[in-house]
Amino acid sequence: MHAELAVAPPVATPVRAERSPGTVVARLSARRAARSGAVWGLIFGLTIASSEVSYTRIYTTRAERDALAAAYGSNKATSALFGPAPQLQTVGGFTVFKISMTLMILGAVWGLLTSTRLLRGEEDSGRWDLLLTGQTTRRSATAQALAGLGAGAGTLWLLTAVIAVLSGRGSKVGIAAGPSLYLALALVTTAVMFLAVGTLTSQLAETRRQAASYAAIFLGVSYALRMIADAGVGLHALIWASPLGWVEELQPITAPQPLALLPIIALTAVLAAVAVHLAGIRDVGAGIVAGRSHSHPHLALLSGPTGLAIRLLRATIMAWWVAIAAAALLYGLIAKSAGATISGSSVREVFAKLGAPGTGTDAVLGVCFLVLAVLVAFVGAGQITAACAEESGGRLDHMLVRPVSRASWLSGRLVVAVTVLVLSGVGAGIFAWLGAASQHSSVGFTTLLGAGVNLVPPAIAILGIGVLAFGIRPRTTSVVVYGLLGWSFLVVIVGGIGAANHWVLDTSVFHHMASAPAVSPDWEANGIMTGIGVASALVGGLAFWRRDLQGE
Amino acid sequence: MATAIRMEGLTKRYGDVVALDHLDLEVARGEVVGYLGPNGAGKTTTIRLLLGLSRPTEGRGEIFGLDCQLQPVEVHRRLAFVPGEANLWPSLTGGETLALLGRVHGHVDEAYRDELIDRFDLDPTKKVRAYSMGNRQKIILVAALMVRPDLLLLDEPTNGLDPLMEQAFRHCIGEARGRGQTVFLSSHILSEVEALCDRVGILREGRLVEIGTLAEMRHLSALSVEATFDGAVPHLSGVPGVRSVETSGRVVRCQVRGSIHPLLRALADADVTELVSREPSLEELFLALYGGGGGEGRAR
Numbered sequence: 001m002h003a004e005l006a007v008a009p010p011v012a013t014p015v016r017a018e019r020s021p022g023t024v025v026a027r028l029s030a031r032r033a034a035r036s037g038a039v040w041g042l043i044f045g046l047t048i049a050s051s052e053v054s055y056t057r058i059y060t061t062r063a064e065r066d067a068l069a070a071a072y073g074s075n076k077a078t079s080a081l082f083g084p085a086p087q088l089q090t091v092g093g094f095t096v097f098k099i100s101m102t103l104m105i106l107g108a109v110w111g112l113l114t115s116t117r118l119l120r121g122e123e124d125s126g127r128w129d130l131l132l133t134g135q136t137t138r139r140s141a142t143a144q145a146l147a148g149l150g151a152g153a154g155t156l157w158l159l160t161a162v163i164a165v166l167s168g169r170g171s172k173v174g175i176a177a178g179p180s181l182y183l184a185l186a187l188v189t190t191a192v193m194f195l196a197v198g199t200l201t202s203q204l205a206e207t208r209r210q211a212a213s214y215a216a217i218f219l220g221v222s223y224a225l226r227m228i229a230d231a232g233v234g235l236h237a238l239i240w241a242s243p244l245g246w247v248e249e250l251q252p253i254t255a256p257q258p259l260a261l262l263p264i265i266a267l268t269a270v271l272a273a274v275a276v277h278l279a280g281i282r283d284v285g286a287g288i289v290a291g292r293s294h295s296h297p298h299l300a301l302l303s304g305p306t307g308l309a310i311r312l313l314r315a316t317i318m319a320w321w322v323a324i325a326a327a328a329l330l331y332g333l334i335a336k337s338a339g340a341t342i343s344g345s346s347v348r349e350v351f352a353k354l355g356a357p358g359t360g361t362d363a364v365l366g367v368c369f370l371v372l373a374v375l376v377a378f379v380g381a382g383q384i385t386a387a388c389a390e391e392s393g394g395r396l397d398h399m400l401v402r403p404v405s406r407a408s409w410l411s412g413r414l415v416v417a418v419t420v421l422v423l424s425g426v427g428a429g430i431f432a433w434l435g436a437a438s439q440h441s442s443v444g445f446t447t448l449l450g451a452g453v454n455l456v457p458p459a460i461a462i463l464g465i466g467v468l469a470f471g472i473r474p475r476t477t478s479v480v481v482y483g484l485l486g487w488s489f490l491v492v493i494v495g496g497i498g499a500a501n502h503w504v505l506d507t508s509v510f511h512h513m514a515s516a517p518a519v520s521p522d523w524e525a526n527g528i529m530t531g532i533g534v535a536s537a538l539v540g541g542l543a544f545w546r547r548d549l550q551g552e
Numbered sequence: 553m554a555t556a557i558r559m560e561g562l563t564k565r566y567g568d569v570v571a572l573d574h575l576d577l578e579v580a581r582g583e584v585v586g587y588l589g590p591n592g593a594g595k596t597t598t599i600r601l602l603l604g605l606s607r608p609t610e611g612r613g614e615i616f617g618l619d620c621q622l623q624p625v626e627v628h629r630r631l632a633f634v635p636g637e638a639n640l641w642p643s644l645t646g647g648e649t650l651a652l653l654g655r656v657h658g659h660v661d662e663a664y665r666d667e668l669i670d671r672f673d674l675d676p677t678k679k680v681r682a683y684s685m686g687n688r689q690k691i692i693l694v695a696a697l698m699v700r701p702d703l704l705l706l707d708e709p710t711n712g713l714d715p716l717m718e719q720a721f722r723h724c725i726g727e728a729r730g731r732g733q734t735v736f737l738s739s740h741i742l743s744e745v746e747a748l749c750d751r752v753g754i755l756r757e758g759r760l761v762e763i764g765t766l767a768e769m770r771h772l773s774a775l776s777v778e779a780t781f782d783g784a785v786p787h788l789s790g791v792p793g794v795r796s797v798e799t800s801g802r803v804v805r806c807q808v809r810g811s812i813h814p815l816l817r818a819l820a821d822a823d824v825t826e827l828v829s830r831e832p833s834l835e836e837l838f839l840a841l842y843g844g845g846g847g848e849g850r851a852r
Contacts, residue, residue: 206681207642293682294675295645302644302652312641394639398692401603401633402656403625548606551635 021135026144026151028131029118033152040110041156044103044187045163047490051095056172065089072097076232080334081371083248084230092175092183092253100187102493104247105223106486107156107191112215115149115198120211123202123285132284142199142279146272149195156191160184175253183252189264193243194219196271203278206287213319219244220323224330231334243267305399306412313386317420320379321427324372328428328452331368332435335361335443361441365432365451366518372432373455373510374489376424380459381481383417384466388477394551406545410467414537417463425456443517451516457529458488458509464533464540471543474550484509556581556703556734557602561611564597564758571597573758574611579736581702584729586745587738589755590842595738596636598755599707603633615703629658632696636708638688640680646691647676653695665698671720686712697724703734710741722747746834754841761841769837774807776836779819780826791818 059065069088072078078085082101087093119142122128132141161184168175197215205211225242228235239245240263249260282288301307339360387410390396399409429452433445462481469480491508505511512529514522557579564572572594579585589595600606602613604624613620615627640649650669654660669676672690680688689712696704704725710718718741725735725748739745745752752769754762762769774795781802789797793810808815812829819827832840 291679291681293679294677295679296677297645297647297651299648299651302648303655305656308641308652312643394635394637395641397605397633397635398640398653399656400605400624401628401631402653403628403658404656405625546607549600551600551605 022140023144024134025131025136025141026147029145029148030151031148032118033114033149034155036110036114037152037155038159040106041159042163043486043490044107044156044160044184045167047099047103048095048160048164048183049167051098052091052167052173052175053170055091055094055098056170059094062089068094076230076334076337078367080227080231081368083226086251087254090253091173092179096183096251096253098493100248100252102489103187104190104244105219107188108194108219108222108244110156111153111191111194112198112201112212112219114152115195116202116208116211116215118149119145119199119202120205120208124208129284137280138284139276139280142203143272143276146196146199146276149199150192153188153192153195157184157188160187179253179256182250182256182258186247186250186252189247189250189261190244193264193268193271196268196275200271200275200278203275203282204288206289206291209316210287210291213316216319224326227330232337233334304412305404305409306416308399309387309413309416313383313416316382316386317379320375320382321420321424324375324379324424325427325431327375328372328431329435331365331372332432332437332441332448333439335364335368335432335436336439336441339364361436361443362447363518365436365443365448366515369428369432369451369455369516370492370510370513372428372452373458373513374485376421376428376455377459377462377485377488377509379424380417380421380463381466381485383413383420384463384470384481385478387413388470388474391474391550396549397551400549407541410541410544414463414467418460421456421459421463422453424459425452425454428452428455447517450521454513454516454521454526457526457533458513460533461509461529461536462488462533464536467537467540468543469540471540471547554581555579555614556583556616557736558614559598559602559611560613562598562601562608562613563610564594564601564606565609570758572601572608575758575760577753577760577763579734581734582729582732583751584725584735584737584749586749586752587736587755588740588742588745588752588838589738593755594758595755596707597758599633599705599736599738602705603628630701631703631705632657632699632701633705634692634696634707634709636711638685638692640688640691642681643679645677645679646674646683646687649680649691650676650695650698654698657699659700660698661700662698664700665694668694668697668724671724672717684712686714686717689713690717693721693724697728700731701733703736704728706735706737706739708739709737710739710744718744742834742838752834754838756841766834766837774809774832774840775812776805776830776832777808777812777815778803778805778826778828779822779824780804781823782825783823786818786822788815788818791815794818 059068066089069085072085072088075085082097085093085097088097119128122131128141132138136144161181164175164180164184165177167173168177168180194215197218198211201211201214201218202208205214222242222244225238226245226248229238229242229245230236230248239249243264246260246263249257251257251260278288298311301311339362396409400406426449429449432452433443433448436443436448437445462485465484466477466481470477488508488510491504492510509529512522512525514520514525555578557577559575559577562572562575562577563570575594575598587595587598597606601608602615602620604620604627607621616630618627618630620627644652650665654665672694674687674690674694678687680691683691689710693709696706710721713721722744725737728735729748735748737745737749746766749766751763751765753760781804785799785802785804788794788804788806792814793808793812794806794815795809797804797806799805806815808829
């Protein structure tokens with residue numbers, strides 16, 4: 001018997017045609033960049049709004065505003081840190097001075113992290129290969145990704161601008177829509193430049209971390225040049241050598257100078273064009289700066305999971321340590337001359353509101369050490385997100401299927417992290433002292449060493465809370481630690497000058513840190529913060545022990 | 553014989569999804585056991601529970617009498633694991649990775665390691681980033697084999713290996729068996745399982761549906777028979793136990809379940825010039841079990 005084989009006629013299956021396959025990469029990048037751009041736009045906008053509102057509430061009389069202007073108007077220390085403060089008698093001038101440097105740097109960090117994630121990160125993961133097998137070329141895909149990043153920056157600007165305009169319309173604030181839009185534009189320009197910087201470094205480097213590091217070095221140099229230019233040491237022309245300086249020269253609200261947009265646009269265009277060109281001449285997966293594919297074995301640190309952590313993180317740790325030490329040295333160098341410009345009781349009052357009472361070098365360093373505290377906390381946050389990445393990348397499995405317990409792995413990582421934090425704090429203290437001593441400042445070594453150690457407890461709190469997130473919901477670790485860090489900094493910067501609600505202030509890890517060396521470290525508060533960190537880490541460690549590991 | 557692996561009612565649920573459903577399974581020391589199932593049947597889940605990387609919802613697993621969840625470090629001293637995906641540290645070289653993993657394990661047969669590096673044709677000075685997927689897999693294989701563990705837990709270990717290296721792998725597993733090591737091999741490559749394993753367990757939607765030697769499992773599928781005739785081709789479709797009859801010219805192919813006697817009687821009257829019968833391969837057994845579709849997407 002013959003088997004009956006009925007052959008069905010071919011059925012025309014309707015295939016949905018992609019309307020514009022040539023823009024898939026652009027749309028994909030735009031969606032991802034716009035999502036984070038929206039979050040940061042909200043943060044930028046609310047920061048502007050809270051600064052404007054708090055100013056109008058706190059500085060209600062002419063006398064108070066004049067006192068503020070006298071304190072900061074010619075203060076080279078705050079000028080070096082946060083940029084010049086030309087019109088502190090007005091809400092607009094105050095807001096620009098108060099928030100612009102912080103938001104410019106946050107915008108730059110957002111730009112470099114987003115662009116390296118969406119370009120080199122995608123390439124690292126192999127997803128870029130899939131996209132390139134579609135109807136596109138390497139150059140076109142890079143150009144499209146840039147367009148997508150541009151949409152992300154557009155979203156960042158839009159939300160910042162909408163909130164800034166709404167806040168400016170408040171009866172007491174009274175900033176017109178035009179200046180508010182221009183302020184939002186100025187704040188977003190650093191993000192735009194660093195999106196382009198990150199796109200270029202994604203072509204140069206072979207890994208995402210390397211690409212982000214190159215871009216971060218560029219940011220660090222830009223900040224240092226701008227700082228020297230604003231420090232009142234006769235080098236103001238250097239402002240034009242720094243991309244952050246150009247943004248400062250836009251002078252939103254106080255004395256708008258749209259011409260400063262020209263170098264910003266030119267740099268962005270050149271970087272973007274070079275990045276697109278390089279994308280076409282290199283192999284996918286490789287960088288222009290070729291990494292070594294072979295190496296002699298270096299086994300000294302590879303004795304166990306903790307040694308491995310040191311080996312993997314040593315370059316990043318060293319880079320942070322050098323950045324912290326360099327910043328501390330710079331602050332030490334400028335502290336005395338900057339402190340000399342502070343005088344009068346009104347000034348003392350303003351500095352006291354920032355948590356650094358008194359006058360002179362101590363007070364200036366007290367404010368400077370807040371910035372160092374943020375840097376040290378960044379190191380803590382980076383340590384726990386690196387541990388988290390070991391797990392999500394599937395590499396932790398290789399340790400835990402061998403005779404290594406979860407507890408010993410995690411505690412080893414935390415010992416490394418805390419050691420790095422202590423070394424960072426001590427380094428900050430020593431280098432600030434070296435800078436200050438070279439200027440024959442009277443601040444003592446032990447005082448500054450104490451001020452350095454004082455930076456560690458907030459970072460331990462952030463590290464511990466990061467372990468908690470890692471133990472309970474590992475995917476949220478990065479959002480929790482960097483979110484808490486950003487929030488804590490914004491709360492002290494925006495709330496520090498005014499009487500913000502104490503519940504809000506209490507949520508900031510930096511609020512509880514005494515502004516040493518302006519005042520003595522508050523060891524009791526430090527003990528509580530360290531305790532919060534340790535307790536969170538213990539609970540997080542227990543949760544980590546109980547849960548499933550997230551293999552890739 | 554002493555037990556290497558024992559699972560009792562091992563169950564893993566992710567919310568409403570049951571990844572592994574009351575699994576009872578024992579593996580004797582020195583045995584090589586294959587573990588089969590389609591994607592999502594729960595193979596990797598089983599292995600991650602045995603390794604203590606995941607926590608069971610119910611039940612327990614033991615390796616060499618040690619509880620997998622409560623004594624993971626002691627358990628891990630006696631085993632080595634090879635995952636199907638080699639996510640290693642990109643900045644380390646192959647040699648550094650082997651040194652690290654060996655030191656973490658605590659005991660390495662260095663001569664055997666060097667031999668394995670040769671056999672798998674590895675360049676240990678190369679950075680992991682520069683290795684192909686297959687070469688990264690080789691590193692993981694060498695790292696597991698070089699510690700000469702009592703138990704090898706292998707989860708699709710030959711992913712990305714070329715046929716020559718696949719052969720080298722089979723040779724190594726043969727050696728391990730010769731040394732009395734226990735092997736638990738989860739694989740998609742049925743010929744590999746057929747060639748290496750003493751027993752095979754088949755998992756479907758989180759449940760163990762079959763376990764036994766290949767000979768014991770033959771009953772799962774039919775005997776394949778192919779007959780060539782000189783004269784008229786007889787009608788075989790009505791013969792008891794005979795199914796899937798296909799005729800092509802003077803050749804008839806069919807499957808026989810149960811006794812072959814009725815078919816032989818039917819053929820006796822016909823003019824048969826050639827008769828070939830063949831036992832089902834593991835692939836045919838597997839397909840017979842999964843004819844109705846697998847449990848795609850149920851678990852990792």
